[in-house]
Each structure stands twice: as C-alpha cells, then as structure tokens.
Amino acid sequence: MKLSKFIPTVFFSCIFCLHALFLHSCVGLRLSGNETDRLALLEIKTRITDDPFGVLTSWNETNHFCQWHGVTCGRRHQRVTGLYLNSLNLSGSISPHVGNLSFLRVIHLVDNRFSHEIPPEIRLLRRLRDLQLANNSLSGEIPTNLSACSQLHTVDLGYNLLVGRIPDELGTLSKLLKIAVDNNNLTGNVPYSFSNLSYLEWLSATFNNLNGSIPDIFGEKTNLRYLSLDGNRLSGMIPPSIFNLSSLSLFSVSINKLHGTLPANLGIAFPSLEYLGLNTNQFTGSIPVSISNASNLVHLAISENQLHGKVP
Numbered sequence: 201m202k203l204s205k206f207i208p209t210v211f212f213s214c215i216f217c218l219h220a221l222f223l224h225s226c227v228g229l230r231l232s233g234n235e236t237d238r239l240a241l242l243e244i245k246t247r248i249t250d251d252p253f254g255v256l257t258s259w260n261e262t263n264h265f266c267q268w269h270g271v272t273c274g275r276r277h278q279r280v281t282g283l284y285l286n287s288l289n290l291s292g293s294i295s296p297h298v299g300n301l302s303f304l305r306v307i308h309l310v311d312n313r314f315s316h317e318i319p320p321e322i323r324l325l326r327r328l329r330d331l332q333l334a335n336n337s338l339s340g341e342i343p344t345n346l347s348a349c350s351q352l353h354t355v356d357l358g359y360n361l362l363v364g365r366i367p368d369e370l371g372t373l374s375k376l377l378k379i380a381v382d383n384n385n386l387t388g389n390v391p392y393s394f395s396n397l398s399y400l401e402w403l404s405a406t407f408n409n410l411n412g413s414i415p416d417i418f419g420e421k422t423n424l425r426y427l428s429l430d431g432n433r434l435s436g437m438i439p440p441s442i443f444n445l446s447s448l449s450l451f452s453v454s455i456n457k458l459h460g461t462l463p464a465n466l467g468i469a470f471p472s473l474e475y476l477g478l479n480t481n482q483f484t485g486s487i488p489v490s491i492s493n494a495s496n497l498v499h500l501a502i503s504e505n506q507l508h509g510k511v512p
C-alpha cells in the first residue's frame with residue numbers, strides 16, 4: 201500500500217522536475233507578457249529622437265510602465281492597451297516593436313513629427329481598433345497588411361507624405377467606420393473593395409493624386425455621413441448610388457475634373473446635408489432647385505463649373 205502510493209509520487213515529482221527544468225530553460229527565451237510590453241515601450245522610446253516637452257522622462261524604471269505618460273493598461277493583466285501621445289511634437293520613427301504590444305487597441309500619435317514608414321509590424325496587433333497617425337511626416341506606402349487588424353474601426357493617416365495606392369485589402373476590414381487619408385500623395389483611386397465596408401460612416405481622401413472615376417460602391421452604405429474627395433484628379437460622373445445616401449451630412453468633391461449634370465432631386469435625396477462642395481469641376485446643366493429642400497445646409501460651394509440658373 202505504502203509502496204504503491206510512493207511510486208506514483210516519485211514518478212510525478214520526476215515529471216515535475218523535468219517540467220520545471222523545461223520551463224526554466226524556456227523562460228530565457230520567452231518573456232512573460234508584461235515584460236514583452238515593457239521592452240517594446242523602451243524600444244519605442246529609443247526611436248523617438250526629440251521630445252521637447254520631456255514627456256518620455258516618465259518612461260523610466262522607477263514607476264511601472266502602466267504609469268508612463270500616454271500609456272494605458274488593461275486592469276486585469278497589466279498589458280498595454282493604449283498609446284496616447286497626440287500633439288507632443290515628438291520626432292523620430294515609429295518602432296517596429298510596436299507590433300509586440302499584442303494587447304494594444306488604440307494608437308494615437310496625431311500631430312507630431314514622426315517620419316519614416318508606418319511599421320508593417322502593426323499587422324501583428326490583432327486587437328487594434330483605433331489607429332490615428334494624422335499630421336506627421338510619415339512616408340512610404342500604407343502597409344497592405346494592415347488588413348490583418350480585423351478589429352479596426354478607425355484609420356486616420358491624413359496629413360503625411362504617404363505615396364502609392366490605398367490598398368484594396370483594406371476593404372476586408374469589415375468593422376471600419378472611418379477611414380481618412382487626406383493630404384498625402386496617394387495615387388490610384390478609392391478601392392472597389394470598399395463596397396464591402398457596410399458600416400462606413402466617414403470616407404475622406406482630400407488632396408491626393410487620385411484619378412479615374414469615383415467607383416460606384418455606395419449602394420448599401422446606409423451609415424455614410426461624411427464623404428470628401430476634394431482636390432484630386434477625379435474624372436467622370438458622380439456615380440448614381442451616391443444620390444441614394446440619405447444619411448450624408450457632408451458631400452464634397454470640389455477641385456476635381458468631374459462632369460455631368462446634377463440630379464434635380466439633389467436636395468431631397470440628401471435631407472441631412474449640411475455641406476455640399478461641388479466647385480471647380482466641369483458640371484453642366486442647371487442648379488437643382490431642390491437644394492432649398494436641404495434645410496440643414498450651411499455650406500454650399502458650386503462656383504467654377506458650367507452650371508446655370510439661380511441658387512434658390
């Protein structure tokens with residue numbers, strides 16, 4: 201009896217020993233999650249070459265990284281969930297180690313002086329919901345593999361130096377509510393794959409080098425409120441599906457090479473319209489009388505076309 205109890209104990213403690221040994225040797229290779237986060241943040245810090253407000257002095261060993269300026273953590277696991285570093289005049293590049301912050305949901309680096317490319321390692325952030333990098337000097341292309349961040353609902357990359365096309369793959373980000381890429385040097389067009397973004401509320405790509413005609417992708421975008429494509433080289437006619445977007449409050453395609461006539465029912469089609477920008481194109485025909493039915497309209501720009509008639 202005694203022996204039979206003893207044998208399994210020995211047996212299991214040996215297994216335990218082996219297990220412990222194995223674990224021990226693994227610890228050297230695989231860090232605990234919070235340590236990975238701490239190291240990633242320190243790597244991010246080393247790539248920031250100028251910090252005129254000195255906010256990153258708080259990123260030091262005397263306090264836990266969850267207390268560092270602009271860092272938020274989840275309450276339970278003490279893993280980094282947000283980076284909030286807007287408007288701090290930070291210069292340098294965004295470290296690829298950002299991709300190691302695997303619990304990250306929010307990246308706000310708006311209005312700084314970050315340069316170089318958007319690190320493609322962002323694709324590793326499977327929980328990322330909100331990516332805002334506007335108003336920096338980021339160059340290179342929009343990483344195609346951003347499409348791996350399937351939880352993304354906001355992507356704002358405006359006011360940078362980005363080139364290349366808007367990746368077709370972004371059309372697979374089915375939760376996307378807002379995409380803004382204004383004031384870059386993007387070419388190509390709004391991808392046709394965006395017809396799949398059925399929750400989209402905001403699409404803006406003003407002041408780029410987009411060309412070709414606006415794709416007819418607006419058929420089922422019942423939530424679209426903001427559509428702004430000013431200052432490109434878009435040609436052709438406004439696709440008819442746009443005039444089905446009764447939710448639009450801003451519709452602006454000023455300063456392009458669009459032609460065609462405006463539908464007579466324009467003001468009725470857009471009952472919530474507050475901002476209508478059609479100026480500096482090649483529209484012809486008469487100014488729709490129904491504009492007076494858009495009772496919330498506060499901004500109307502239709503000059504520099506070949507339109508005739510009176511503004512009602």
Ligand SMILES: *[C@@H]1O[C@H](CO)[C@@H](O)[C@H](O)[C@H]1NC(C)=O
Pocket residue numbers: 232234235238264265278
């Ligand atoms: C990381 O997690 C381990 C185990 O959960 C814990 O002992 C340690 O204090 C944590 N370190 C930090 C910096 O949060």
Ligand SMILES: *[C@@H]1O[C@H](CO)[C@@H](O)[C@H](O)[C@H]1NC(C)=O
Pocket residue numbers: 257258259260261262263
């Ligand atoms: C570390 O951060 C704390 C908290 O912000 C700050 O008070 C302290 O001066 C910092 N230490 C160093 C050496 O910069």
Ligand SMILES: *[C@@H]1O[C@H](CO)[C@@H](O)[C@H](O)[C@H]1NC(C)=O
Pocket residue numbers: 252253289
């Ligand atoms: C922030 O950057 C701007 C533009 O580069 C510069 O004019 C301004 O002086 C900077 N502010 C600080 C506090 O460094």
Ligand SMILES: *[C@@H]1O[C@H](CO)[C@@H](O)[C@H](O)[C@H]1NC(C)=O
Pocket residue numbers: 231236296297299300321
């Ligand atoms: C962190 O990210 C870098 C760059 O992507 C990678 O080389 C490194 O192995 C990662 N480190 C950890 C601990 O995951």
Ligand SMILES: *[C@@H]1O[C@H](CO)[C@@H](O)[C@H](O)[C@H]1NC(C)=O
Pocket residue numbers: 310311335
């Ligand atoms: C962008 O940066 C410029 C210059 O630093 C600043 O004047 C402007 O307010 C910023 N805009 C936004 C939206 O952050």
Ligand SMILES: *[C@@H]1O[C@H](CO)[C@@H](O)[C@H](O)[C@H]1NC(C)=O
Pocket residue numbers: 320323344345
């Ligand atoms: C990006 O995704 C494509 C497939 O969608 C893959 O072929 C490519 O290797 C990925 N790039 C990186 C850097 O992971």
Ligand SMILES: *[C@@H]1O[C@H](CO)[C@@H](O)[C@H](O)[C@H]1NC(C)=O
Pocket residue numbers: 385387409
């Ligand atoms: C934008 O790209 C075009 C070519 O694609 C180039 O000719 C132009 O100089 C670029 N503009 C800026 C501001 O970088």
Ligand SMILES: *[C@@H]1O[C@H](CO)[C@@H](O)[C@H](O)[C@H]1NC(C)=O
Pocket residue numbers: 371392393394395396
């Ligand atoms: C929309 O999504 C479906 C299902 O994922 C896919 O088969 C289709 O090709 C997509 N359409 C476009 C235009 O990308």
Ligand SMILES: *[C@@H]1O[C@H](CO)[C@@H](O)[C@H](O)[C@H]1NC(C)=O
Pocket residue numbers: 388411412413
């Ligand atoms: C858009 O511009 C590029 C280069 O400027 C040109 O090759 C392409 O044919 C244009 N596409 C359309 C649809 O006009």
Ligand SMILES: *[C@@H]1O[C@H](CO)[C@@H](O)[C@H](O)[C@H]1NC(C)=O
Pocket residue numbers: 419440441442444
């Ligand atoms: C506008 O919507 C109506 C009803 O949903 C639909 O029958 C029609 O085909 C749509 N027109 C366009 C141009 O998408």
Ligand SMILES: *[C@@H]1O[C@H](CO)[C@@H](O)[C@H](O)[C@H]1NC(C)=O
Pocket residue numbers: 468490492493
């Ligand atoms: C549009 O406005 C006109 C005159 O202001 C009015 O007679 C007409 O009933 C309105 N139409 C709709 C659909 O509201």
